[in-house]
Amino acid sequence: MYKIITKQELAAKIKLLEVNAPDIAAKAKPGQFIILVVDETGERIPLTIADYNIVKGTVTFIFNEVGKTTKQLGSLNEGDSIVNIAGPLGVPSEIKKFGRVLCVGGGVMIAPLHLQVKALREAGNDVTTVIGARGEDLLIFEQKMKKVSNKVYIVTDDGSRGFKGFDFLKELLKAESFQRAIVMGPVIMMETVSEISKSFNIPTMVTVTPIMVDGMGMCGVCRVTVGGETKFACIDGPEFDGHQVDFEELVKRQRLFLPEERLSSMFWEKLGGGCHRER
Amino acid sequence: MPKQKPEIRKHNFNEVALGYTADQAVAEAERCLQCPKPQCVSGCPVEIEIPDFIRLIKERQFDEAVKEVKRRNSLPAICGRVCPQEEQCQQQCVMGKAGEPINIGRLERFVADYEMNRGTSTISKQEPTGKKVAVVGAGPAGLTAAAELVKLGHEVVIFEALHKPGGVLIYGIPEFRLPKRIVAAEADYVKRLGASIETNALIGRLFTIPELLVNRFDAVFVGTGAGLPQFLKLPGENLGGIYSANEFLIRVNLMKSYAFPEYDTPIRIGKKVAVIGAGNVAMDSARSALRLGADTVYIVYRRSKAEMPARAEEVENAEEEGIIFKLLTNPTKFFGDEKGWVKHMECIEMQLGETDESGRRRPSPVEGSEFLMDVDTVIIAVGRTPNPIIQRTTKGLETTKWGTIKAEEETGKTSLPGVYAGGDIVTGEATVIKAMGAGKKAARAIHQYLASQK
Ligand SMILES: Cc1cc2nc3c(=O)[nH]c(=O)nc-3n(C[C@H](O)[C@H](O)[C@H](O)COP(=O)(O)OP(=O)(O)OC[C@H]3O[C@@H](n4cnc5c(N)ncnc54)[C@H](O)[C@@H]3O)c2cc1C
Ligand SMILES: Cc1cc2nc3c(=O)[nH]c(=O)nc-3n(C[C@H](O)[C@H](O)[C@H](O)COP(=O)(O)OP(=O)(O)OC[C@H]3O[C@@H](n4cnc5c(N)ncnc54)[C@H](O)[C@@H]3O)c2cc1C
Ligand code: SF4
Ligand code: SF4
Numbered sequence: 001m002y003k004i005i006t007k008q009e010l011a012a013k014i015k016l017l018e019v020n021a022p023d024i025a026a027k028a029k030p031g032q033f034i035i036l037v038v039d040e041t042g043e044r045i046p047l048t049i050a051d052y053n054i055v056k057g058t059v060t061f062i063f064n065e066v067g068k069t070t071k072q073l074g075s076l077n078e079g080d081s082i083v084n085i086a087g088p089l090g091v092p093s094e095i096k097k098f099g100r101v102l103c104v105g106g107g108v109m110i111a112p113l114h115l116q117v118k119a120l121r122e123a124g125n126d127v128t129t130v131i132g133a134r135g136e137d138l139l140i141f142e143q144k145m146k147k148v149s150n151k152v153y154i155v156t157d158d159g160s161r162g163f164k165g166f167d168f169l170k171e172l173l174k175a176e177s178f179q180r181a182i183v184m185g186p187v188i189m190m191e192t193v194s195e196i197s198k199s200f201n202i203p204t205m206v207t208v209t210p211i212m213v214d215g216m217g218m219c220g221v222c223r224v225t226v227g228g229e230t231k232f233a234c235i236d237g238p239e240f241d242g243h244q245v246d247f248e249e250l251v252k253r254q255r256l257f258l259p260e261e262r263l264s265s266m267f268w269e270k271l272g273g274g275c276h277r278e279r
Numbered sequence: 280m281p282k283q284k285p286e287i288r289k290h291n292f293n294e295v296a297l298g299y300t301a302d303q304a305v306a307e308a309e310r311c312l313q314c315p316k317p318q319c320v321s322g323c324p325v326e327i328e329i330p331d332f333i334r335l336i337k338e339r340q341f342d343e344a345v346k347e348v349k350r351r352n353s354l355p356a357i358c359g360r361v362c363p364q365e366e367q368c369q370q371q372c373v374m375g376k377a378g379e380p381i382n383i384g385r386l387e388r389f390v391a392d393y394e395m396n397r398g399t400s401t402i403s404k405q406e407p408t409g410k411k412v413a414v415v416g417a418g419p420a421g422l423t424a425a426a427e428l429v430k431l432g433h434e435v436v437i438f439e440a441l442h443k444p445g446g447v448l449i450y451g452i453p454e455f456r457l458p459k460r461i462v463a464a465e466a467d468y469v470k471r472l473g474a475s476i477e478t479n480a481l482i483g484r485l486f487t488i489p490e491l492l493v494n495r496f497d498a499v500f501v502g503t504g505a506g507l508p509q510f511l512k513l514p515g516e517n518l519g520g521i522y523s524a525n526e527f528l529i530r531v532n533l534m535k536s537y538a539f540p541e542y543d544t545p546i547r548i549g550k551k552v553a554v555i556g557a558g559n560v561a562m563d564s565a566r567s568a569l570r571l572g573a574d575t576v577y578i579v580y581r582r583s584k585a586e587m588p589a590r591a592e593e594v595e596n597a598e599e600e601g602i603i604f605k606l607l608t609n610p611t612k613f614f615g616d617e618k619g620w621v622k623h624m625e626c627i628e629m630q631l632g633e634t635d636e637s638g639r640r641r642p643s644p645v646e647g648s649e650f651l652m653d654v655d656t657v658i659i660a661v662g663r664t665p666n667p668i669i670q671r672t673t674k675g676l677e678t679t680k681w682g683t684i685k686a687e688e689e690t691g692k693t694s695l696p697g698v699y700a701g702g703d704i705v706t707g708e709a710t711v712i713k714a715m716g717a718g719k720k721a722a723r724a725i726h727q728y729l730a731s732q733k
């Protein structure tokens with residue numbers, strides 16, 4: 001059992017949970033993830049480690065309430081427990097001195113990106129960060145990012161804050177040079193940014209989030225095509241070269257169980273959807 | 280042995296073979312000749328004293344019979360169900376020369392179930408030695424090694440990456456062949472012996488082997504199995520509806536998606552399912568697909584019936600349930616619909632030629648014989664390779680070109696001092712009983728090693 005120590009709502013449907021998991025906290029590194037099972041009948045879902053505290057023995061993750069499991073997770077409160085958490089999983093990000101690094105984050109994935117930005121700064125890099133969301137109200141971690149980055153740009157899909165869309169990146173890349181780019185966020189965003197960075201020849205790492213079951217290399221549902229080869233995101237990734245990933249296939253494979261996911265979510269809401277637990 | 284009728288069982292996940300009643304077991308035991316030099320024992324990888332336990336059944340001393348079995352085999356309810364007895368103990372039985380061999384596996388299952396239903400198992404405690412051993416992986420190899428080591432007085436912690444112990448027994452072999460409550464009870468038995476099991480612990484990531492040895496343990500046994508699924512590397516293989524057998528079976532068994540949406544993990548099975556391969560894993564996948572509501576299930580295999588690696592009993596069960604065998608057929612390409620879901624599979628006919636190194640006739644394609652099959656689900660069951668994480672994260676641990684860990688056959692000793700290994704991680708895909716045999720041998724060697732370490 002893994003007890004919830006802190007719960008916060010960062011924006012509509014975006015929640016943060018800090019849980020007691022000392023062994024995981026002691027080993028976690030930026031870029032890794034955990035797999036959790038909320039209760040006895042639950043499914044295994046992956047979430048990226050957004051922060052860890054070795055002294056307190058806690059691990060933090062931040063998630064979007066999109067379906068049954070994340071809604072159920074969001075209905076838990078401080079003091080409640082999650083039955084299973086396995087981790088840290090996946091290959092840690094490469095953290096070393098690259099020079100000037102461009103970090104681009106979208107949606108909830110801004111939170112784990114923050115961990116990478118911090119580590120990259122500590123390794124002596126100059127980091128320019130771009131954070132994006134659908135609209136201003138969904139933007140998280142702005143102040144935190146400003147504290148750890150050398151410079152921060154903001155992007156929204158609807159233009160309610162900062163730049164509208166990623167076109168401005170082309171201008172930025174023309175004006176400044178970067179030795180590496182790191183992109184974490186929705187697939188469409190990772191694809192767009194990778195295309196731009198490719199035309200400027202900047203090595204780019206993206207974090208892919210296919211469907212997973214075990215997260216330990218045993219099922220192959222997380223397979224992604226990278227440079228024409230099939231890779232398992234859970235043990236070979238989840239970070240891959242953004243110029244080599246087949247994003248079109250990735251999006252299709254993420255949607256495989258859409259009708260079933262809707263059914264599961266409806267079933268959960270019909271049973272009360274955990275409303276009784278909301279304060 | 281009584282079985283559920285095919286037309287009924289193909290719609291449920293309940294156990295197919297119903298087991299002997301006490302009278303049936305005694306009647307079967309009475310057929311045993313009690314050979315003075317029993318051949319059957321030489322066929323059993325863990326050397327159960329078969330005539331002794333059968334005699335006790337004949338005398339209706341069932342409690343004593345279980346004790347006799349458990350002296351050699353700590354997981355009899357499992358072996359009695361899934362051992363390939365026809366190639367092991369029963370193949371050697373003298374009664375088989377002229378007629379039907381004694382059904383040793385079924386008798387073993389009977390006594391184990393008898394004990395489980397009565398809850399009589401007794402456990403004797405050992406003097407603690409003060410030594411601690413870490414066991415990595417809670418499959419049959421790890422559970423057996425752990426049971427043997429605690430019986431010898433060592434403190435044992437089992438680290439299992441998944442959220443439930445059992446390995447393939449819990450995530451792979453379906454409920455209708457091996458009920459999960461039996462696996463849970465056997466794992467619980469190992470716990471009651473005194474071993475503790477830490478689930479959700481992926482060794483190599485949470486702790487590495489060297490960390491286990493430096494900080495907490497005097498020796499390590501690695502029984503991480505062969506769970507990495509292989510694919511065919513054919514065009515279209517990443518389409519929706521194409522599962523590895525492991526994904527399909529993990530969803531259905533470990534995650535219980537046959538009870539979706541009460542259980543959260545979804546599975547989608549269409550009307551026309553093709554399972555590629557003809558081993559036990561393929562039979563289990565095909566029969567599970569049928570139970571999940573598929574209309575037609577094909578086994579597609581590139582060789583002929585004689586070369587099928589599955590147990591004869593399982594092939595027979597599959598045939599009875601209406602699985603269609605498409606032999607001498609090999610897939611070449613998959614085509615999908617506009618949503619990226621598999622729709623057709625292109626296959627080619629095969630013919631058998633010369634005998635190859637494995638002693639089987641080598642299949643080759645018949646030129647120009649390509650044809651299309653309508654399918655909406657494909658399950659790929661063409662083999663599994665070793666789980667790679669320990670090998671990737673343990674410096675100095677020698678491996679083979681197949682990715683298995685190098686270990687001495689008799690002791691499980693690896694290239695690192697204090698590190699032993701056994702089961703599928705060493706041999707590649709094998710059997711439950713072989714994994715258990717390896718766990719047992721390694722436990723003995725670890726015991727000796729610990730004694731030599733003052
Ligand atoms: C390595 C990895 C790290 C991840 N890290 C995070 C994280 O830090 N925060 C976070 O909020 N989410 C993260 N995800 C995605 C997260 O696992 C899914 O959102 C979650 O499984 C959804 O479960 P559900 O039952 O709530 O929704 P479901 O009912 O399963 O799905 C609802 C909707 O979400 C979509 N969806 C389902 N699974 C995924 C997925 N893997 N990726 C993208 N969309 C998906 C579905 O297409 C559907 O539209 C990560 C995924 C991976 C593989
Ligand atoms: C579908 C199917 C049907 C089968 N049917 C039969 C049958 O009828 N009869 C028969 O004799 N054999 C059968 N087999 C084969 C048999 O199950 C295996 O040979 C046997 O389970 C091997 O045991 P093991 O302990 O070596 O490995 P496994 O059973 O694979 O167990 C390994 C365990 O280690 C865990 N693990 C892996 N890596 C790590 C890590 N880094 N850290 C912690 N834990 C880890 C895994 O999660 C797993 O629980 C079948 C196999 C399958 C897949
Ligand atoms: S363990 Fe297997 S081989 Fe040994 S007696 Fe039992 S069924 Fe036969
Ligand atoms: S060989 Fe057959 S008949 Fe002889 S003791 Fe063994 S089981 Fe009985």
Ligand code: FES
Pocket residue numbers: 211212213214215216217218219220221222223232233234235
């Ligand atoms: S999630 Fe199963 S292999 Fe990656």
